[in-house]
Amino acid sequence: MKVQAVRAPFAARGGVHPPYGKDATASLPVETLPLPKRLVVSLAQHLGAPSKPTVKKGDKVLKGEVIAEAGGFVSSSVHAPTSGTVKTVDEMMTATGRPATCVEIEADGADASVDFSPLLNWNELPSKALVNRIAGAGIIGMGGAGFPTHVKLSPPPGKTIDTLIINGAECEPRLTADHRLMVEQPGRILAGARIIKRILGVKCVWIAIEDNKPEAIASMEKIAGEAGSEDNVRIVALPTLYPQGAEKQLICSITGREVPSGGLPMDVGALVENVGTAAAIADAILEGKPLIERIVTVTGDGVRSSKNFLARVGTPLHDLVAAAGGLVNDAAKIISGGPMMGIALEGLEAGLNKTTSGLVILRSNDVCYFSSMPCIACGRCVEACPMGLMPCTISERVEAEDYVGAEGFDVLDCIECGCCAYECPAHRPLVQHMRLGKAQAMARRKREATKSA
Amino acid sequence: MSGDVSGHFVLSSSPHIHSGDSVRKIMFSVIIAMLPAFVAALYFFRWDALRLTLACVIACALAEALTRKAMKRDFGITDLSAVVTGLLLAFNLPPSLPTWMAVVGSAFAIVIGKQVFGGIGYNPFNPALVGRVFLLVSFPVAMTSWSRWRIPSPGPGVDAVTTATPLGLMKTSLTTSGTVPYVFDGQTAWQFFLGAKNGCIGEVSGLAILFGAAFLLWRRCITWHTPVFFLGSMAVFSQILRLCDPSHNMPALFHLLTGGALLGAFFMATDMVTTPVTRVGMMLFGAGCGILTMVIRKWGGYPEGVSFSILIMNGLTPLINRATRPRVFGHAVPKERKEAPQKSS
Structure with missing residues (x-):
């Protein structure tokens, strides 16, 4: 059977076309990074409650052993990425730019593993058992947000999901981790998609890829064709536009449905999983392996040779950069994630997170140093905003500390994609203003909730 | 390797790249x-x-x-x-x-x-x-004195414009003799387009203004919305007047090629600061400018109304922005301006 990609049926609103810069790594095969000597595994990799450590200083751990368990329902467990000795359990800097409790492990080099028990009869097991396994494998959204996957896969009663979207859009400039995964291991992605389909009972799965990745599209078309028609996999080629891969925009492009303000994808019957997450689910079910490694793109003019690596979670970012030839002399900014939504880090001490899809190093010439001007009302931010907001107006409200006004202009709907600030000719810090406005609006709602309670 | 010196990397909020425009x-x-x-x-x-x-x-x-x-x-x-x-x-x-x-x-x-x-x-x-x-x-x-126009022979048929602007001449002619001053043929239109007429120094040549406008559109300094709706509404309005009463009204092309219409539509009604930020707002703004310009030209005391109409629409810009707020993604209805929640202090 031949599977051919279809065009996305609905156009996304707004968006920008930053220089993609993916050529540096798009054709480079993923290299497996040698085992690091020490690993720093964050216990706050996901959204929700941090994981609670189950090991202490001096403990010996094996690869795949649980070192922290979920701290609540919206939380996740964390596993030892290799075998070794726990050196410390303490607060350290993480790849999200914030300190959190981390488990530092000194690797013994043996990489001895616990026994993995695959669920080969997964097709006969109840969904609950599969979701439990996914929760037990510490799988979280690997596209960046890190939402615990088992929570997504447990929709409350009354919510039906009819559309599963596997997100391979990778609209962030420079990153090629998802691209390489689709080119090199499409089978894992497809296997993961099948398992999710089984869990949710959906009939059809869309694999969404931006049309600037023809190689990835061809690879997924081929594997879906080989798998045959009972899988009902559709490959959809999205127009290349940032932020096409953002969850709400992606669902809208494919189904025409808009996730309601303040709602979740399941409110419109949709579920989106990143391609990396799908592959991790396949590993957890078919091999019994927890999420302890990921593909990460190390790129930017600030490193000597850009690479795609397969690295263990907790690998110090230092090691990744060293394996990419080290920093150039005028490396000036380290971005964990992509240049549009990534987080600037103060150093390379932190360990790789499950959500870290890229490490982009900028040289000093490419770092934007701006002093902002008053808004000149050009309207480019309004045109660029994929959510239909008026960032210029919200920004002025926030600047005037009129947070109620900002909320009236729907600041809480902002997805912080950065399109407005990317376009702004007055170099206004629009995203910061949005974040401040959102934080203030949330705080105000909380205050009022406690007051009325 | 400078990366060993931690604390020397730039920390800032995303996005970390910019379009480069300023x-x-x-x-x-x-x-x-x-x-x-x-x-x-x-x-x-x-x-x-x-x-x-x-x-x-x-x-x-x-x-x-x-x-x-x-x-x-x-x-x-x-x-x-x-x-x-x-x-x-x-x-x-x-x-x-x-x-x-x-x-x-x-x-x-x-x-x-x-x-x-x-x-x-x-x-x-x-x-x-x-x-x-x-x-x-x-x-x-x-x-409103136009004595120094010096180009001796702009072409046949347009000698009459050397002392007044075409719009001024029309206004005078309409008030004194009650008719339009001359026949506006294709030849005259072409001369007007090239610039052979009296007027303010930067507004006479439509050709030169269109060259500049094309550059602005290409550079994304302006969008088509305002000028198209400005000139379009002028054209429609003036053509309706012309059809109703040809002896007292000039054709649409005359209105587009005289006075400050082109300069205003491409260079002043597109001023970013004083015009709406939404696309629909820009269209409304342009249409309002065009209609007001024609109202002033037809019934006003001044022969030309581009400046006044743009200023009036400038004053309406905050209202237009408010009225044309885009529908926010995920909000069910094209939103009336939702009232901000009451200030709780």
């Missing part, structure tokens, strides 16, 4: 876009064009610098917006205007039209038009 670059592009019209002005009005342009640009830049200094504020003239204001004001002046009046108008445009509101970004009205209208009401005779 207010200064936009203003510079507008200046470039005005060069064709400036060249046309030099061709038609020679020394007067140079004199007025220099006077306005220098006076605007000086006024900007001095006011910023007096107010102890930064962002002086480096964003080039004062230069744009100077050029636009000069383009809206008749060639015979005395230099000192141009200087006074420039100072008024910058100080009263812009800086008293807080400078760039905060002025509700287009400063150049504020300057022009100030001059028009203060020196009505000087602002």
Whole structure:
């Protein structure tokens, strides 16, 4: 059977076309990074409650052993990425730019593993058992947000999901981790998609890829064709536009449905999983392996040779950069994630997170140093905003500390994609203003909730 | 490897890349876009064009610098917006205007039209038009004298325009004899388009203005919405009048090619600061400008109404912005302006 990609049926609103810069790594095969000597595994990799450590200083751990368990329902467990000795359990800097409790492990080099028990009869097991396994494998959204996957896969009663979207859009400039995964291991992605389909009972799965990745599209078309028609996999080629891969925009492009303000994808019957997450689910079910490694793109003019690596979670970012030839002399900014939504880090001490899809190093010439001007009302931010907001107006409200006004202009709907600030000719810090406005609006709602309670 | 020195990396919020555009670059592009019209002005009005342009640009830049200094504020003239204001004001002046009046108008445009509101970004009205209208009401005779038009033979059939602008001639003719002054044929239209008519120094050549407009569109300094709706509504309105009463109304093309219609539609109604930020708002703004221009030309006391109509629409801009808020993604209905929650202090 031949599977051919279809065009996305609905156009996304707004968006920008930053220089993609993916050529540096798009054709480079993923290299497996040698085992690091020490690993720093964050216990706050996901959204929700941090994981609670189950090991202490001096403990010996094996690869795949649980070192922290979920701290609540919206939380996740964390596993030892290799075998070794726990050196410390303490607060350290993480790849999200914030300190959190981390488990530092000194690797013994043996990489001895616990026994993995695959669920080969997964097709006969109840969904609950599969979701439990996914929760037990510490799988979280690997596209960046890190939402615990088992929570997504447990929709409350009354919510039906009819559309599963596997997100391979990778609209962030420079990153090629998802691209390489689709080119090199499409089978894992497809296997993961099948398992999710089984869990949710959906009939059809869309694999969404931006049309600037023809190689990835061809690879997924081929594997879906080989798998045959009972899988009902559709490959959809999205127009290349940032932020096409953002969850709400992606669902809208494919189904025409808009996730309601303040709602979740399941409110419109949709579920989106990143391609990396799908592959991790396949590993957890078919091999019994927890999420302890990921593909990460190390790129930017600030490193000597850009690479795609397969690295263990907790690998110090230092090691990744060293394996990419080290920093150039005028490396000036380290971005964990992509240049549009990534987080600037103060150093390379932190360990790789499950959500870290890229490490982009900028040289000093490419770092934007701006002093902002008053808004000149050009309207480019309004045109660029994929959510239909008026960032210029919200920004002025926030600047005037009129947070109620900002909320009236729907600041809480902002997805912080950065399109407005990317376009702004007055170099206004629009995203910061949005974040401040959102934080203030949330705080105000909380205050009022406690007051009325 | 400098990376070993932690704490020396730049920390800032996302996004970490930028389109590279800036207010200064936009203003510079507008200046470039005005060069064709400036060249046309030099061709038609020679020394007067140079004199007025220099006077306005220098006076605007000086006024900007001095006011910023007096107010102890930064962002002086480096964003080039004062230069744009100077050029636009000069383009809206008749060639015979005395230099000192141009200087006074420039100072008024910058100080009263812009800086008293807080400078760039905060002025509700287009400063150049504020300057022009100030001059028009203060020196009505000087602002409507067209004696120095010097091109001897622009072509057959248009000799009559050497003493007044086409719009002025029409107004006079309609009030004195009650008929339109001349037949507006294709030949005349072409001459008008090239610039062979009397008028303010920067508005005469439609061809030069369109060259500049194409550049602005290409540079994304303006979008098509405002000019298309401005000129479109003018054309529709004037054509309806023409069809109803051909003996008292000129055809649509006459209205588009005379006065400040083209200059206004492409260079003044597109001023970012004083016009709406939404696309629908820009269309409304343009349509409003076009209709008001025709209303003033047809029934007003002045022969020309572009400046007034744009200023009036400038005043309506906050309302237009409010009325044309885009529907927010995930909000069910095209939103009426949702009232902000009550302030809880």
